[in-house]
Amino acid sequence: MKHLVSVEDLTRADIERICDRAASFSEVADREIKKVPALRGRTVLNLFYEASTRTRSSFELAAKRLSADVVNFSASGSSVEKGESLKDTVLTLGAHKPDAIVIRTPWAGAAELVAGWTPASIINAGDGKHEHPTQALLDVHTLRQRLGGLDGLNIWIVGDVLHSRVARSDIMAFQKMGAKVTLAGPPTLIPRGIEAMGCEVRYTLDDLGQADVVYALRMQNERMDESWIPSIREYAHWYQVNGRRLGPKQVLMHPGPVNRGVELSAEVVDSPQAVITAQVAAGVVVRMAVLYEVLAHVPSATRTPEGVPA
Amino acid sequence: MAAPLLVHNSAPAVDVLIREAHVLDPRAGIDEARDVLVRGGVVAEIGPAGSIAAPDQAEVVEAQGRHLFPAFVDPHVHLRTPGQEHKEDLETGTRAGAAGGFCALLAMPNTDPVLDSAPLLRSVRDAAARDARIPVGFMPAVTRGMNGMELSEMAELREEGAAGFTDDGRPVVSAGMLRKALQYQRLCGGVIALHEEDPTLSGKGAMHEGDVSAQLGVTGIPSISESTMVARDALIAEYEAGRIHVQHLSARESVQALADAKARGVPITGEASPHHLCLTHEAVRTLDTRMKMNPPLRTEEDRQALIDGLRSGVIDCIATDHAPHARDEKEVPFEQAPMGTTGLETSFAAIYTNLVLPGVLTLELLVRRLSDGAALFALPTPRIAPGEPANLTLVDLDREWVVGDGGYESRSANCCFDGRTLHGKVLLTIAAGTLAFRARQLEVVR
Numbered sequence: 001m002k003h004l005v006s007v008e009d010l011t012r013a014d015i016e017r018i019c020d021r022a023a024s025f026s027e028v029a030d031r032e033i034k035k036v037p038a039l040r041g042r043t044v045l046n047l048f049y050e051a052s053t054r055t056r057s058s059f060e061l062a063a064k065r066l067s068a069d070v071v072n073f074s075a076s077g078s079s080v081e082k083g084e085s086l087k088d089t090v091l092t093l094g095a096h097k098p099d100a101i102v103i104r105t106p107w108a109g110a111a112e113l114v115a116g117w118t119p120a121s122i123i124n125a126g127d128g129k130h131e132h133p134t135q136a137l138l139d140v141h142t143l144r145q146r147l148g149g150l151d152g153l154n155i156w157i158v159g160d161v162l163h164s165r166v167a168r169s170d171i172m173a174f175q176k177m178g179a180k181v182t183l184a185g186p187p188t189l190i191p192r193g194i195e196a197m198g199c200e201v202r203y204t205l206d207d208l209g210q211a212d213v214v215y216a217l218r219m220q221n222e223r224m225d226e227s228w229i230p231s232i233r234e235y236a237h238w239y240q241v242n243g244r245r246l247g248p249k250q251v252l253m254h255p256g257p258v259n260r261g262v263e264l265s266a267e268v269v270d271s272p273q274a275v276i277t278a279q280v281a282a283g284v285v286v287r288m289a290v291l292y293e294v295l296a297h298v299p300s301a302t303r304t305p306e307g308v309p310a
Numbered sequence: 311m312a313a314p315l316l317v318h319n320s321a322p323a324v325d326v327l328i329r330e331a332h333v334l335d336p337r338a339g340i341d342e343a344r345d346v347l348v349r350g351g352v353v354a355e356i357g358p359a360g361s362i363a364a365p366d367q368a369e370v371v372e373a374q375g376r377h378l379f380p381a382f383v384d385p386h387v388h389l390r391t392p393g394q395e396h397k398e399d400l401e402t403g404t405r406a407g408a409a410g411g412f413c414a415l416l417a418m419p420n421t422d423p424v425l426d427s428a429p430l431l432r433s434v435r436d437a438a439a440r441d442a443r444i445p446v447g448f449m450p451a452v453t454r455g456m457n458g459m460e461l462s463e464m465a466e467l468r469e470e471g472a473a474g475f476t477d478d479g480r481p482v483v484s485a486g487m488l489r490k491a492l493q494y495q496r497l498c499g500g501v502i503a504l505h506e507e508d509p510t511l512s513g514k515g516a517m518h519e520g521d522v523s524a525q526l527g528v529t530g531i532p533s534i535s536e537s538t539m540v541a542r543d544a545l546i547a548e549y550e551a552g553r554i555h556v557q558h559l560s561a562r563e564s565v566q567a568l569a570d571a572k573a574r575g576v577p578i579t580g581e582a583s584p585h586h587l588c589l590t591h592e593a594v595r596t597l598d599t600r601m602k603m604n605p606p607l608r609t610e611e612d613r614q615a616l617i618d619g620l621r622s623g624v625i626d627c628i629a630t631d632h633a634p635h636a637r638d639e640k641e642v643p644f645e646q647a648p649m650g651t652t653g654l655e656t657s658f659a660a661i662y663t664n665l666v667l668p669g670v671l672t673l674e675l676l677v678r679r680l681s682d683g684a685a686l687f688a689l690p691t692p693r694i695a696p697g698e699p700a701n702l703t704l705v706d707l708d709r710e711w712v713v714g715d716g717g718y719e720s721r722s723a724n725c726c727f728d729g730r731t732l733h734g735k736v737l738l739t740i741a742a743g744t745l746a747f748r749a750r751q752l753e754v755v756r
Contacts, residue, residue: 087641107643108528109597128645129527168527192530196521 062287136169151178159217313471316445321744323351331373351743380692381413385683386629393422406720408747411703420479447473492552511535537563544571560605562615599647627683634722659732
């Protein structure tokens with residue numbers, strides 16, 4: 001696999017292979033020396049156009065544990081603020097011959113676009129509201145670790161689906177792994193036409209008991225400014241996953257960072273059903289597996305890409 | 311005495327004999343092989359194939375197997391002059407028009423500065439008299455700076471040759487503003503052409519709101535942002551007995567609103583673009599910025615409604631909404647890219663390939679709708695008849711070509727049909743009696 005830009009491009013076998021490799025990398029994290037030489041001499045560039053702490057540090061840690069060199073480039077305080085276009089930034093940074101570029105932008109399709117401009121492997125770390133494939137992979141990995149597999153599971157994704165790239169990637173990844181996905185949230189935050197992705201839509205949590213897995217999305221405060229919901233208070237009343245709504249056998253997931261008291265009550269965050277910190281830990285090993293997947297089988301920086309301007 | 315609506319540069323009038331072309335002019339009732347002789351830029355004689363001897367000095371074009379149509383008229387193009395000549399100018403834009411078989415264009419006012427005053431209109435008309443290869447008319451803004459708040463000096467603009475008025479690129483959001491413009495229209499005339507969009511519904515949308523936008527996570531533009539405005543504006547036009555034209559229709563519900571208004575006798579007309587007639591939001595799946603336009607490509611049902619409307623006459627004409635953008639402006643992520651596709655060079659071939667060849671529309675209807683826009687704006691309708699100025703386009707329907715191979719006449723390359731194989735290539739365009747375009751491969755006998 002040359003790039004990872006979309007879950008849409010992955011087969012079930014791809015997902016399983018990456019997750020299996022992530023499982024084998026878990027053992028590295030438990031060692032005293034948390035490092036293997038798999039990607040020694042390779043350069044991974046983190047190109048982030050949006051603020052990100054966990055995803056970026058998770059990629060950085062993953063690259064370093066594979067002995068790759070890591071360069072972080074964030075848009076703020078850079079040439080981007082001087083008006084440099086995405087293309088010129090990528091061409092400029094590409095001149096340093098990174099082997100992989102991990103890119104996050106607020107624009108759908110940007111990762112795929114960038115893949116056409118550089119010979120480096122592109123890993124999409126979030127493109128607008130479109131996709132966040134490594135999040136979906138680490139979510140699948142977490143569920144496989146916890147429940148053995150996803151076949152036949154009922155997974156409810158609850159909250160602001162409209163603005164969520166995590167939701168879109170998860171829907172596809174969970175379905176490819178054999179799960180049935182139901183979306184629940186305020187009607188203003190469920191995109192029109194999303195049923196075409198093969199999921200059911202609910203506007204209340206009345207039937208949340210059907211779920212084997214409850215995946216709560218982050219409710220952002222700024223959504224109130226555009227009147228997507230009347231108030232955080234009302235949102236919490238109708239859509240908060242709390243001790244009253246979450247059953248003892250259900251698994252609770254969240255992409256973080258959690259707003260305690262909004263989409264999740266404090267007691268469920270701290271409950272044994274919650275796998276939220278396991279997701280964070282999975283983030284590093286899954287990203288190690290992804291970096292390994294796109295880099296380990298090809299010789300370094302000698303490849304000529306198709307359609308790249310000479 | 312108001313100025314003429316169309317201006318162009320003064321090229322020499324042609325003398326040409328087009329021999330044995332299949333002449334199709336639905337309005338003149340011609341649909342057979344004929345010889346057409348043009349002398350001094352005027353259609354001098356039409357005779358049976360092979361009957362007309364070439365006069366001295368006349369060029370002879372052997373056109374057996376090719377089709378000769380009345381040239382096309384596009385009431386909706388963006389020529390970007392003044393201020394955005396890096397995208398297009400009067401010379402390149404009219405060259406693109408000629409290459410697409412057009413003999414007249416109406417240019418939109420969303421330039422920099424906005425075309426909203428008589429001195430500015432005079433200056434672009436002067437420029438057109440120097441640079442325009444085919445006749446161009448101008449549609450100044452309804453409101454100053456297209457700000458939607460104060461009327462432009464419509465009466466003076468009409469004296470200077472305004473073909474009509476529009477804030478195209480933006481809607482006239484205020485119903486009260488549109489009402490005043492339609493009241494004022496009684497003084498000065500001039501169709502008010504409307505870009506129908508309710509910005510409170512379209513918001514930051516970048517494509518049609520539907521299953522594709524839901525999956526891509528791109529903010530959608532719902533069809534009601536257009537249809538509600540068509541319905542509203544039809545009611546305002548009805549109340550004021552004002553003449554309006556709705557531009558670039560994209561949604562099924564808008565076609566229905568237009569049909570309802572026409573049935574009530576409202577003086578309203580409408581247009582559809584080649585891209586809305588040929589493509590749907592499925593083409594946006596790859597987030598190709600050439601597929602980003604406003605209004606957006608919508609669903610197959612919407613496309614079918616537009617085709618039905620064009621066939622029945624509810625939609626009066628085809629207009630390209632030719633909207634050139636520079637390469638660097640479009641070579642960005644989809645959500646950042648400006649809206650618009652070029653269309654002049656591909657309009658005939660795109661519709662011929664996608665709708666005429668599969669038998670959805672007749673060639674006769676296509677040829678008609680490609681110039682039906684003229685009469686809506688009081689421009690002369692091209693006709694192939696003795697004594698008429700020569701406005702002719704010669705087309706090889708069998709010629710396959712790949713859009714963009716060999717470049718474009720337009721300064722910009724943001725064509726939604728780029729890379730597609732189309733049938734039907736314009737070989738020769740004569741506009742207002744002058745030679746406007748000739749394909750390089752065209753054989754000339756003498």
